[in-house]
Amino acid sequence: MSGPTAQTSTRRRRPSQAERRARSRGALLESAARGLSRCGYGNLRLEEVARDAGYTRGALYHQFKDKEDLALAVIDWVDENWRREVGDPAKLEPDPVGELMALARGHAVFCRRDVARVVMALRMEFSGRDHAVGRRLQRASEGGVKRIARLVEAGRRDGSIPPGPPATAVARAFLGALEGAVIELAGRPPHDEVLAARAVAGVLRVDVEGSGAR
């Protein structure tokens, strides 16, 4: 539908209620992401989330159905940011190994913001249990595994990646080692990026170091 009544006047735009809503939602999402990455889901106190965003729990329950809905929204939000900042740019690389390494380095940079730990924290918390949050996480993660597995297979076909364990297992190790290394080194640039690249290069058994390769 074409915007019917929305007057985007160039003269003066005082904050409309739609803008206020979007702004509040964004602030709450960011606060919730920070809280989730710090405390996890179970230990997260919604009152603290709201207070950190400058609101009360009333605003939170006005925007989100319940705690679970909030967590799912945070997951989608982080996932979308990741795709825009890491996933899509890596597609510009011409060869599989280049794309894989771009994913690793981009993820390391992306995780310098505390927000990124959300995924790992929630996955640890919901890996075993049958929960909506866990399912959403697994769905998002599974996409990454498949993408990486395809890249590994492509790299093996063209000879840039040597043979080894099944591509799916390699992909899982790729993501696990990447996230683990990055979390342990978060906030310590530039070593986080270098060592994340080293870890995934080791998983793939390829030799790509920044300085002159042979």
Add this chain to the structure above:
Amino acid sequence: MSGPTAQTSTRRRRPSQAERRARSRGALLESAARGLSRCGYGNLRLEEVARDAGYTRGALYHQFKDKEDLALAVIDWVDENWRREVGDPAKLEPDPVGELMALARGHAVFCRRDVARVVMALRMEFSGRDHAVGRRLQRASEGGVKRIARLVEAGRRDGSIPPGPPATAVARAFLGALEGAVIELAGRPPHDEVLAARAVAGVLRVDVEGSGAR
């Protein structure tokens, strides 16, 4: 005094109260470790822990002061098992790289039991917060970091490990990549061991090909 109390003969002695206590404590610790690795600390329900061990919460509160005390005991328990099964055997390796790779492979095997995820789960949960559990975790983890950093420095001195980022950063990446890869591949032998070795070899930038043997 000629009773059977002090007699530790080969015959089957009936369980003393000290033995009962030790057995109960062990069962509760194992159940708590499983619960912690599955649910984390906040979501852990003590009633479930006790029930899984065949007791009620009464037994738990008889052996442990409170929930925090139980978690600390689990950490010490896991740490001690890790040292016995992984840390000490690796010391038999003659050279630094051999010891580092033995640590990686041993850790992968150790983590095939769900128990091992406790450390990672609790670290994610308490990394940011100032809590007794987090401090105990960090203390245990810091020992591993120092040991690995010393090995990295030794390997660089004798030329078996090329130069790179500071040894402490390398050690953190070593542990992070190792744990991340192992968690993602837990229960999928033999790829967990191979890929964990690959990941840490990449972090160290050493070439240790272990393929071929099964």
Add this chain to the structure above:
DNA sequence: GTAGATACATACATGTACGTATGTATGCTA
């Protein structure tokens, strides 16, 4: 301007898990 909707704050009800107090049976000691 009035009426309704929206964006939030405040107050209340409920459930859940923790910690403690108490009860009971069995093992140790004299």
Add this chain to the structure above:
DNA sequence: TAGCATACATACGTACATGTATGTATCTAC
């Protein structure tokens, strides 16, 4: 056997976080 201590179960009180209901001010439409 008496008497106490230990190992555990059961019952109770309490705190805390969630979810809901209600209240209030601002924005929008007629």
